[in-house]
Amino acid sequence: MIDKVTIYCSSSNSLPSKYYEETNKIGQLLAKENITIIYGGGASGLMGTLADSALKNDGKVIGVIPRFMKAVEWDHKGVNLMIETEDMAERKKILIEGTDAVIALPGGVGTFEELFEVLSAKRLGLFTKPIIIYNFEGFYNPIIEMLETCIEENFMGKQHRVIWTEVTRSEDLVGAIKNAPTWTESAIDNAKT
Ligand code: AMP
Secondary structure, rough: OOEEEEEEEOOOOOOOOHHHHHHHHHHHHHHHOOOOOEEEOOOOHHHHHHHHHHOOOOOEEEEEHHHHHHHOOOOOOOOOOEEEOOOOHHHHHHHHOOOOOOOEOOOOOOHHHHHHHHHHHOOOOOOOEEEEEEEEHHOHHHHHHHHHHHOOOOOOOOHHHHHEEEEOOHHHHHHHHOOOOOOOOOHHHHHHO
């Protein structure tokens, strides 16, 4: 059963409208599935849209925000639980603690940093849950291509190909989490290329 999912996504308020519309759909979808969202706790951008949409549909939302962001009022005021952290490093750690999966929606450098940190942790066996890259309208094509190049050129082993799952339709997100290959080998075996 999927209980909680961590979502990484953009904090920008200036994106083309299709990104907000799609994120709104995802918030609704997760709420309908009774999946608690754990996210960066922001009120802006896709983060705000996601939280608003899930809450409007009676979903449960947990925010994890560093104190310095709360001090400048970047925090969402309506979530079910807001966890304050000392810094960004603690936030990233808490965002994935006890989660059942991670989904990266479109985002900027903050989202990429979070995504790559969790990909790297999974490669080392420090994180074992599904990591879904939501490749909405090809947004993540260059990053997926880069990851594939890493495997082709042996910067990662072929066994690392299952660390992430690419999804292109929002209705496939929950199924992709359920069907993601398990990652249970030892950290040493997984780290080998
Ligand atoms: P980005 O993908 O660059 O928009 O970054 C998203 C991530 O950046 C979030 O998870 C936060 O770590 C951080 N962030 C940047 N701006 C904000 C904001 N206004 N409110 C909350 N978090 C933000």
